[in-house]
Amino acid sequence: MRILITGAQGQLGRALQEVLQHEHDLLPLSRQEGDITDPRFIAQAAAWKPDLIINAAAWTDVDGAEREPDAAFAVNAWGAQNVALAARAADAALVHVSTNEVFPGRPGVFYHEFDEPGPVNTYARSKWAGERMVRALWPRHYIVRTAWVFFHGGSNFITKIIAAADKFGRLRVVADEFGNPTYALDLATAIVRLITTDHYGTYHFTNAGYCSRYEYARAILERAGRDHVPIIPIQHHQWKRLATPPRHAVLRNTLGPRLGITLRPWQDALDAFFQREREA
Numbered sequence: 561m562r563i564l565i566t567g568a569q570g571q572l573g574r575a576l577q578e579v580l581q582h583e584h585d586l587l588p589l590s591r592q593e594g595d596i597t598d599p600r601f602i603a604q605a606a607a608w609k610p611d612l613i614i615n616a617a618a619w620t621d622v623d624g625a626e627r628e629p630d631a632a633f634a635v636n637a638w639g640a641q642n643v644a645l646a647a648r649a650a651d652a653a654l655v656h657v658s659t660n661e662v663f664p665g666r667p668g669v670f671y672h673e674f675d676e677p678g679p680v681n682t683y684a685r686s687k688w689a690g691e692r693m694v695r696a697l698w699p700r701h702y703i704v705r706t707a708w709v710f711f712h713g714g715s716n717f718i719t720k721i722i723a724a725a726d727k728f729g730r731l732r733v734v735a736d737e738f739g740n741p742t743y744a745l746d747l748a749t750a751i752v753r754l755i756t757t758d759h760y761g762t763y764h765f766t767n768a769g770y771c772s773r774y775e776y777a778r779a780i781l782e783r784a785g786r787d788h789v790p791i792i793p794i795q796h797h798q799w800k801r802l803a804t805p806p807r808h809a810v811l812r813n814t815l816g817p818r819l820g821i822t823l824r825p826w827q828d829a830l831d832a833f834f835q836r837e838r839e840a
């Protein structure tokens with residue numbers, strides 16, 4: 561297959577290249593090479609005649625979206641619109657990646673694929689707008705929602721926790737915000753399986769299980785040889801942020817298993833991540 565990947569230098573973009581490169585003809589585009597906010601992207605993408613476009617490009621700075629909402633909407637909503645129009649112009653299937661944050665995250669609720677979104681911050685509203693553009697403009701789409709993504713060489717919760725542990729020698733971490741940590745390599749592998757099905761629709765792909773930020777930080781420090789670093793559990797209101805994160809936007813992957821697509825538990829994925837970090 562000829563596969564165009566946007567946001568190719570991001571965490572997921574790089575993981576996708578890793579799993580797709582041997583069996584497919586790839587056109588990986590960085591932001592400089594293919595800016596999805598530029599309407600000319602549509603003709604640029606269609607000219608390459610892709611069979612599939614994977615939109616891994618996004619504005620992912622959740623707090624920054626509160627400062628610069630127009631910029632976040634430009635990438636996550638208008639950009640998604642352009643990518644959907646590019647897929648339509650090329651008659652290509654489309655994978656569009658979205659987020660657990662489209663859900664309000666009510667404590668105790670586990671969200672399946674047909675649950676009603678209700679974004680509570682600007683980033684989430686921009687991603688929800690992007691999903692709606694894709695659904696409205698091009699039916700041959702897979703929308704894949706994921707959460708708490710980590711990959712080698714990325715900026716993510718793992719790198720932030722380790723850097724803070726080394727800098728401060730102790731941590732305060734929110735214990736009442738929950739999500740599903742997800743290894744980009746496992747997400748990319750699940751997407752690769754999905755694109756062979758032609759089963760268009762909306763999917764929730766995260767590593768199995770969920771945890772609080774506090775539990776996640778504990779698991780990271782244990783694997784990073786820093787389990788001596790004390791972590792104080794705090795409540796969300798004690799950690800001031802520009803954006804309001806959903807407290808319990810925990811995804812359930814109920815449709816993937818119907819197609820034989822499941823992801824391993826997040827703890828196993830974290831083990832694999834640190835194993836590879838040690839080998840690098």
Ligand SMILES: NC(=O)c1ccc[n+]([C@@H]2O[C@H](COP(=O)([O-])OP(=O)(O)OC[C@H]3O[C@@H](n4cnc5c(N)ncnc54)[C@H](OP(=O)(O)O)[C@@H]3O)[C@@H](O)[C@H]2O)c1
Binds near residue numbers: 572594596617619708
């Ligand atoms: N990271 C998470 O925890 C998380 C959680 C839930 C869902 N997701 C979703 O998963 C997807 C992949 O996330 P990720 O973690 O791989 O994000 P990432 O590492 O931040 O990568 C996003 C990439 O998009 C590029 N980009 C930004 N604006 C662009 C534009 N106008 N045109 C083309 N490319 C542009 C960025 O390039 P520059 O770096 O040059 O700006 C970056 O390489 C996104 O849809 C995100 O919303 C992520």
